[in-house]
Amino acid sequence: MASNAIAETNDHKAAVREEFTRQAQAYASAAVITDADRLARLVHAIDPAPTDRALEIATGPGYVAMALAERCREVIGLDLTAAPIAIAQRTSRERGLNNVRFELGEADHLSYGDGEFDVVVCRFAFHHFLNPGAILAEMCRVCRPGGTVAVEDLYASENPTRAARCNRLEQLRDTSHTRALALSELIAIMGLAGLEVERVHSDRLTTNLEGWLTSAQTSTDRAAEVRRRFDEDLRADASGMAPFMRDGAIRFIQRTAAIICRKMQRGE
Numbered sequence: 579m580a581s582n583a584i585a586e587t588n589d590h591k592a593a594v595r596e597e598f599t600r601q602a603q604a605y606a607s608a609a610v611i612t613d614a615d616r617l618a619r620l621v622h623a624i625d626p627a628p629t630d631r632a633l634e635i636a637t638g639p640g641y642v643a644m645a646l647a648e649r650c651r652e653v654i655g656l657d658l659t660a661a662p663i664a665i666a667q668r669t670s671r672e673r674g675l676n677n678v679r680f681e682l683g684e685a686d687h688l689s690y691g692d693g694e695f696d697v698v699v700c701r702f703a704f705h706h707f708l709n710p711g712a713i714l715a716e717m718c719r720v721c722r723p724g725g726t727v728a729v730e731d732l733y734a735s736e737n738p739t740r741a742a743r744c745n746r747l748e749q750l751r752d753t754s755h756t757r758a759l760a761l762s763e764l765i766a767i768m769g770l771a772g773l774e775v776e777r778v779h780s781d782r783l784t785t786n787l788e789g790w791l792t793s794a795q796t797s798t799d800r801a802a803e804v805r806r807r808f809d810e811d812l813r814a815d816a817s818g819m820a821p822f823m824r825d826g827a828i829r830f831i832q833r834t835a836a837i838i839c840r841k842m843q844r845g846e
């Protein structure tokens with residue numbers, strides 16, 4: 579598990595900005611990211627009140643923030659990278675949403691006060707953090723006692739060797755990928771942050787290898803290495819991603835979990 583001693587380095591933030599500037603347009607139109615049912619499931623699980631103020635960290639093109647804005651009084655979406663923030667601003671204007679705004683900022687040093695938000699959420703970004711535990715602590719700091727902290731992310735195998743193989747494939751595809759945690763690790767960091775885990779929803783996405791590489795605009799040599807490793811994996815499933823052939827194309831499974839937590843009140 580990541581230790582609190584590791585900080586998000588400037589080099590890593592530069593890699594994140596480079597990837598998500600290059601990928602911004604493709605990412606913003608990816609089916610799994612725009613999927614209205616998936617967004618509705620997450621918002622339903624969070625179940626915000628109409629009076630709530632919500633914060634989405636690492637908002638990217640802002641779909642979670644915009645889905646929350648349909649239910650909350652006010653929403654802020656924050657991200658390190660300017661290109662997806664610009665897409666989020668444009669999309670929210672087009673949708674006529676005037677209770678959501680998007681800001682540049684760093685999830686490990688949030689500029690908001692303690693307990694400012696009723697809901698703090700992060701989707702599909704923990705696997706880009708060097709120290710997810712430290713960022714979770716920041717999410718908890720800005721959430722009011724009794725409020726909701728929710729994290730949705732990919733998760734890796736409980737078997738460390740398979741998890742390492744899966745994370746290597748992800749890193750070859752996208753240099754800003756750090757590590758998808760195992761589901762038990764994700765839940766453990768929630769407990770260490772003092773959160774009460776209220777609900778866990780898991781899901782399995784069937785992903786087409788070539789579409790996955792294209793959406794990240796993976797370089798030719800890295801993509802060749804990913805294909806070679808998946809070819810091997812078709813026989814062994816050494817990554818836990820369960821690759822298989824359908825209609826002449828390699829597909830594999832990405833597992834995701836949404837973990838909905840409550841920040842404990844003092845004395846609870």
Ligand SMILES: C[S@@+](CC[C@H](N)C(=O)[O-])C[C@H]1O[C@@H](n2cnc3c(N)ncnc32)[C@H](O)[C@@H]1O
Pocket residue numbers: 586594595598611635636637638639640641642656657658659662683684685686700701702703706707
């Ligand atoms: C895979 S995208 C997820 C976007 C969005 N949450 C969604 O579900 O569509 C990851 C995002 O995390 C952002 N990010 C990564 N590290 C960050 C950090 N330390 N602070 C703020 N944003 C960060 C990236 O810029 C990128 O937009």
